[in-house]
Every structure is written in C-alpha cells, then in structure tokens.
Amino acid sequence: MTSGLVGRTAVITGAGRGIGAAISLGLARAGADVILVARTAAQLAQSADAISARTGSGVRTVVADLGDDGERERALDEILALGPVDILVNNAATVEPLGPTATVGAQQLRQALEINVIAPIIVGSRLAQGMAGRGWGRIVNVSSSVVAHPALMIGGNPYTTTKAALEGHTRNLAAELDGTGVTVNVYRPGGVDTAMQEWIRNQDPTRVGPGLHDRFVSRYETGGLISPEESADALLEHLLGADGARTGAIWDLRETIAG
Helix, strand or coil, X not given: CCCCCCCCEEXXXXXXCHHHHHHHHHXXXXXXXXXXXXXXXXXXXXXXXXXXXXXXXXXXXXXXXXXXXXXXXXXXXXXXXXXXXXXXXXXXXXXXCCCCHHHCCHHXXXXXXXXXXXXXXXXXXXXXXXXXXXXXXXXXXXXXXXXXCHHHHCCCHHHHHHHHHHHHHHHHHHHHCCCCCEEEEEEECCCECCHHHHHHHXXXXXXXXXXXXXXXXXXXXXXXXXXXXXXXXXXXXHHHCHHHHXXXXXXXXXXXXXX
C-alpha cells in the first residue's frame, strides 16, 4: 500500500469489526491517521490494537451509538475536537428488522432509518463543512449491491429501502458539493463474510424468511463470500486512485469483478 494519505485524518464508522475494521487498517497502512467509531468499546479496542500492532501508528477511538441523536452529537463534537477530518467512511449499518414487511413495526423502521440513513447524512454533512473549507475531502457511504437487485432480498425490505435512500442522498450531496474539492461516492462491498452474514445464517428460517435464510446459507457454503480485507482493498483502490477525485459514483465490487 502507498503512503498517499500521510497527513490526512480518516474517520470510519462501524469500525469495530468486519469491513469497517479492514477499511480502517487499509487507511492506516496508506498513511492516514484513523479515528474509529463504533458502539461496542471492546470491539473498538481490539480493532485499534490490531491496527497499531500492524502499522505502528496510533489509533484514536470514539464509542457511540450513531443511531441515537444525543450520542451522535457527542461523537461528532469529540471527533472535531481531535482536529480536521479529511476522509469519512460511513460504514455503520444494521440489517434489522428482517421478516415479512407486514410484520415490521414503525419503531423498528425508524431505528433502521436512524442508523442506515440519518446517521450518515448528519455525520457526513457536518464533517463536509470543514472539508469544503479546506478545499479537499473524501466521503464514502457504504451501501449494498441489493439496491440494484432488490428482489433478491425478500424479507429484508427495510435494509434494501434504507440503502437505496442512502445512495440517493450520496448522489445529491455529491452534486451539492461539486467544485468544493470534496467528493462523495457510494461503495457496494459485495458479499463479504462478516458477523452480520453469520448472524443471518444462524437465525430461525421462520423468523427471517426461508428464502432469504437459504440464500445466505447457500452463498456461504458454496464459497460465494469474500473476506473483509479483500473488500476493503477494492474500496481503497478506488479511493486512492483516479476514482477518488470523481464524485457521485457508485463503486460496485460485483461489477468490478465481472468486468
């Protein structure tokens, strides 16, 4: 990995495990100072220790549930108190609630919207102000290939819907910030072997829907998943290359592999 991000500071949400932890490590290897954000202190500490051990660099952490208004504002104040932020990867997300759409309650929908849509909008727009003022910034919102194929996730309507909303926001914000030096792009990470995938596989099929459950189990058993590190490397290739200077794009790992 190059040292192309030396002197830059990157914030990664959902950085305690999986793709978020792998992206954080990749950014640190590229020279960035990283600030990890997640709601579980133990996972954050483990991720930070692993990055420090493998890169020799210091890592800062912020523990917060970004789906909560008060915690989100406190986290943003804490992040900004650490200094200017140049890169934001909005990775934190929830796949819940799962099951037939008619069984999903309004409060469950609101929570999914808070985590998957409202938090990335608030965090991104707040940090983008400083980026625009300095004339350089990179925001990446982690989405899902399911947005292009929503019928593949029957039983996951809230997840599909919120990720589609996140992509709409991303492209609109990219247009709003065009010309400021701040780029805003979507990353669809592909099928990744994460704790979220494992959690779905371990659920009662009657709870999440047998079709959705069978699809996740089959993809795992047939070797259809990639590692978090492989997905993170693909994102960093976009971010560190010419694509990083473009805005309003959808970087889809599945299309990259197919191409």
